[in-house]
Amino acid sequence: RRQKRLGSCWRELQMKPVIRLSEKIRELSKEFESVKIMHLCGTHEDTITKYNLRSLLPENISLLSGPGCPVCITPDEDIQMVMHLLEKENITLATFGDMARVPFQGKSLFTLRAEGYDIRIVYSIFDSLKLAESSDRPVVHFAIGFETTMPSTAIALLDEKENFYVFSAHRFFIPAVHALCENTTVDAFINPGHVSTIIGVKPYREILKKYGIPQVIAGFEPEDVMLAIYLLLEAMSDGRREVINEYSRAVKEEGNVRALEAMDRVFRKEDWSWRGLGVVKGSGGALAKRFEQFDARKVFEDAFADFQPVEDKSKRLCRCGDVLKGIATPKDCPLFMKACNPRNPVGACMVSVEGTCNIWATSGTSR
Numbered sequence: 590r591r592q593k594r595l596g597s598c599w600r601e602l603q604m605k606p607v608i609r610l611s612e613k614i615r616e617l618s619k620e621f622e623s624v625k626i627m628h629l630c631g632t633h634e635d636t637i638t639k640y641n642l643r644s645l646l647p648e649n650i651s652l653l654s655g656p657g658c659p660v661c662i663t664p665d666e667d668i669q670m671v672m673h674l675l676e677k678e679n680i681t682l683a684t685f686g687d688m689a690r691v692p693f694q695g696k697s698l699f700t701l702r703a704e705g706y707d708i709r710i711v712y713s714i715f716d717s718l719k720l721a722e723s724s725d726r727p728v729v730h731f732a733i734g735f736e737t738t739m740p741s742t743a744i745a746l747l748d749e750k751e752n753f754y755v756f757s758a759h760r761f762f763i764p765a766v767h768a769l770c771e772n773t774t775v776d777a778f779i780n781p782g783h784v785s786t787i788i789g790v791k792p793y794r795e796i797l798k799k800y801g802i803p804q805v806i807a808g809f810e811p812e813d814v815m816l817a818i819y820l821l822l823e824a825m826s827d828g829r830r831e832v833i834n835e836y837s838r839a840v841k842e843e844g845n846v847r848a849l850e851a852m853d854r855v856f857r858k859e860d861w862s863w864r865g866l867g868v869v870k871g872s873g874g875a876l877a878k879r880f881e882q883f884d885a886r887k888v889f890e891d892a893f894a895d896f897q898p899v900e901d902k903s904k905r906l907c908r909c910g911d912v913l914k915g916i917a918t919p920k921d922c923p924l925f926m927k928a929c930n931p932r933n934p935v936g937a938c939m940v941s942v943e944g945t946c947n948i949w950a951t952s953g954t955s956r
C-alpha cells in the first residue's frame with residue numbers, strides 16, 4: 590500500500606509541470622482556429638495515451654499519430670515473402686516477437702512455428718548471429734525498423750559471417766516524412782526522439798525548407814510532449830517556422846556520425862512500399878552490392894522466382910493504413926475491440942506495442 594501511495598505521489602509531482610504547460614497551451618491556443626499536430630513515433634503515442642495528454646488540450650488543438658511504428662508500416666508483402674522463403678528453403682528464421690504476431694491470410698510466423706517451421710524469437714540481430722554460429726541450417730534474420738535499428742544491422746554485417754543472412758525490411762524514415770508532406774493538412778510535426786539520435790537535426794531542416802512545416806524533436810516524458818506542443822504553438826504564434834530540438838539531452842545536430850557511416854557502407858536506397866503510404870521513393874534499406882553474400886533476397890533469389898504478392902482479403906475492413914497516415918483513429922475502425930483486439934489482432938497496428946490501435950486498446954481508450 591505504501592508503495593502504491595508513493596507511486597501516486599510521484600505521478601502527481603510528475604504531472605505538475607504537465608498541468609502548468611497545458612494551461613499555457615490553452616492560453617496560446619486562443620490565437621488559432623485549429624491546429625493539427627502529428628507525432629511520428631509509437632513511443633510518443635504511448636506517452637500521450639497513457640498520460641491522457643489529449644484530454645489536457647483545448648478542442649482546437651488535435652494530436653494525430655503518424656507512421657512511427659516500424660512493425661506497423663512493414664507491408665504484408667514483406668511478411669508474405671518471408672513466409673514464402675520458409676516454405677521453399679530449409680532455413681532458421683530469426684525475428685522480433687511483435688513481427689511474428691502480425692497476421693497474414695489467417696497465419697503468422699508464430700502459427701507457422703507451431704506447424705514445425707524453425708522460427709526463433711530474438712531481441713537483437715546479435716542473438717541471430719549467435720544462433721548462426723551453432724546452427725546447421727542457414728540463419729535468416731528478418732531485419733525491420735528505421736534508423737534506430739539499422740546501425741545494429743550494419744555493424745553485424747561489417748565483419749565476415751558464415752551461415753548468416755539478412756532479409757532486410759528496414760526503411761529510411763525521412764523519405765516517408767517527405768511523402769507525408771506532399772499530401773497533408775498537418776500544421777506541425779513532433780519528430781521522433783529515437784530516430785533523431787541517429788540522424789540528427791539536419792534532415793528535418795530540409796523538410797522545413799521544402800514544405801515550411803514547423804517541427805519539434807521531442808523526448809518521451811509527458812512534459813517533453815507537452816513542451817513540444819507549447820513550443821510549436823509559440824513559434825507559430827510568433828510567425829517563426831523552425832525545427833526546435835527539445836530533446837537536446839540526447840539528439841545532437843549532426844546525429845550519431847559513426848552509426849551514419851556504418852549505415853552508409855551497408856545500405857543503399859530503393860523505392861519500397863510502406864503500409865498506408867504505398868511506395869516511398871528512396872525509403873528502402875536494401876543491402877549494398879558489397880554485402881550481397883549476406884542478402885537473403887539475393888542468396889535465395891531462386892526461391893522467390895515464383896513469388897506473387899497477394900492481397901490479404903481478411904483485412905478489407907482494417908484501417909491500419911489510415912491510422913498510420915493520421916486520417917483515422919482506431920475508434921474509426923469498425924473492428925476495433927470487436928473482431929480486432931490485442932488477443933486476436935487483425936492488423937499490424939493492433940499487434941505491435943508501438944501500434945496506435947494496441948496502445949489505445951491496452952490503455953482503455955476504447956471505453
Ligand code: SF4
Nearest residue numbers: 908909922929936946
Ligand atoms: Fe486494423 Fe485492428 Fe486497428 Fe482496426 S483496430 S485499424 S482492424 S489493427
